[in-house]
Amino acid sequence: MRRRTAALALSLGLAMLSGTAAAQALTVRKAGELETVTSWQRDACAKRDAPDTPARAFRDAGGTVHLIASHSTARALTGPSLDSVRPNCAVIFQGHGQDDPRLHDDRSWISSFYTLDGSTVFALVSNEFHAQKRRALCPSGDYMRCWRNSITAAVSTDGGASFRLSAAPPDHTVATLPYPYSGDAGRRTGYFAPTNIVRHGDHWYAFFWAERFGAQKRGACLMRTDNLADPQSWRGWDGKSFTVRFVRDGQADDPPDAHLCAPVAPGVLQGTVRSIVRHRASGQFIATLAATRDGQTGIWTATSPDLLNWSKPQLLWTAPLLFRYGCGDAAAFDYPALLDPGSQSRNFEDIGGTAYLYMTRLNLTWCKITWNRDLVRMPVEISTSGP
Structure with missing residues (x-):
């Protein structure tokens, strides 16, 4: 009887621990200032060589990292690590x-x-x-x-x-x-x-x-x-x-x-999901969106244990967006994606306690979007809290 009671108590305890882990909330916070990865004025291989998709990365069989954030004529940044990729003018797809x-x-x-x-x-x-x-x-x-x-x-x-x-x-x-x-x-x-x-x-x-x-x-x-x-x-x-x-x-x-x-989750994911990554410590997925919610415009994150049930988005960074900017803004932003240089995945599909939020910065000229766009990134921290 005592063994059964002990076993039941252990089972209930494990279930509670499991429930607590599942209920952990993730918070993504800004941890530094923007830094430029590529500058259109400095690095463009052609006039239309501008970042027009969210940044994606993978490691090839030789260990070279490929970072792609390109237009319809696609080119990659390549290098030995995510922190050291450089523009490669070879066209990879169109x-x-x-x-x-x-x-x-x-x-x-x-x-x-x-x-x-x-x-x-x-x-x-x-x-x-x-x-x-x-x-x-x-x-x-x-x-x-x-x-x-x-x-x-x-x-x-x-x-x-x-x-x-x-x-x-x-x-x-x-x-x-x-x-x-x-x-x-x-x-x-x-x-x-x-x-x-x-x-x-x-x-x-x-x-x-x-x-x-x-x-x-x-x-x-x-x-x-x-x-x-x-x-x-x-x-x-x-x-x-x-x-x-x-x-x-x-x-x-x-x-x-x-x-x-x-x-x-139509009441939650009210904007284009730009990227999804798995947080290694909690196992939860993090989605990034560029949207206006509750009168606030910027980059948002939401979390999910299974890709179907999503938390209410949290505002990560307030910023003017591609379709939500004013003529007084120097730039607009879009295509947010989380990438961790220390990812354990060949496809950079997981992140640890720190990562970078990659984005396109669209430098405005007379209140208009032009080809002058830069790939930038901002360091972030990911923390967990209890239920």
């Missing part, structure tokens, strides 16, 4: 300007990377179809009203030195709206801005942003795969499970509505 929206291969931003061995690197791509340049498809010629976005896949077999589409178009598509492109929709439509890829359990996960169109709801969608080499293996969250099979425009045999994702 889209092919295809005129057919069904091919999903127009202007493409390579956005997310994952490698198991440092030699083969899988990537997600944000493909923008710019129909304002094809007046027969979108007579208004308005960029935002004609824009359709999709997510596609690319792969490198030389350690990230170059990337190609993972399959011949359109078989390289990962996530697209099931509705055919119909020209001027009055606003941008589609699936946008995939985050970095993270491993959780037996799957790899990435967030992306969905705009409202047809039956598709607006918000942060989550997808996963168990096979990075197969673009069609990704499945979206439907609100209960990962059962959404993405199909290309008008290709569904059943109602298109069956192939739409359900936004995750």
Whole structure:
């Protein structure tokens, strides 16, 4: 009897400890001033060589770190460590300007990377179809009203030195709206801005942003795969499970509505999730967002034990943003991503008690966004507290 009582007490104690760990709150705080990683005026390889995606990093098989935060003509920073990467002017990827929206291969931003061995690197791509340049498809010629976005896949077999589409178009598509492109929709439509890829359990996960169109709801969608080499293996969250099979425009045999994702934590993740990393000490995930909440504009963080249930975002840093700045501001910021130079992951998907918040600083000229953009980073500290 005493042994049973002792065993029960131990079990309850472990459960309480487990519950306490799960309930730990994470706080990300600024721990220093901004520092410039690359300056457009000093380091640009071409006029349009500017940081236009969140910073992503991986180590290749030889130990070289590749840091990518690029435009549609993608280049990398490379070096022996995250702290010592330098611009490399070699083009590693770009889209092919295809005129057919069904091919999903127009202007493409390579956005997310994952490698198991440092030699083969899988990537997600944000493909923008710019129909304002094809007046027969979108007579208004308005960029935002004609824009359709999709997510596609690319792969490198030389350690990230170059990337190609993972399959011949359109078989390289990962996530697209099931509705055919119909020209001027009055606003941008589609699936946008995939985050970095993270491993959780037996799957790899990435967030992306969905705009409202047809039956598709607006918000942060989550997808996963168990096979990075197969673009069609990704499945979206439907609100209960990962059962959404993405199909290309008008290709569904059943109602298109069956192939739409359900936004995750729509009352919490009210903005594009730019990056997700796992905090090593607590096991929790940290998401970064650039948004305006409760009248405050800046960079926010939210935490989750499972990528589905998220804490209320905390304001990390107050700053003017790409779509929320005033003419009195010298610069605007966007694309926040947490990276730890001491990450234990080849893909920099985890962070310790300190890290850097990487961002793009858009230097304003007469209240306008130009190509003058810098990649900057700010040191942060991550602390835990009890329930």
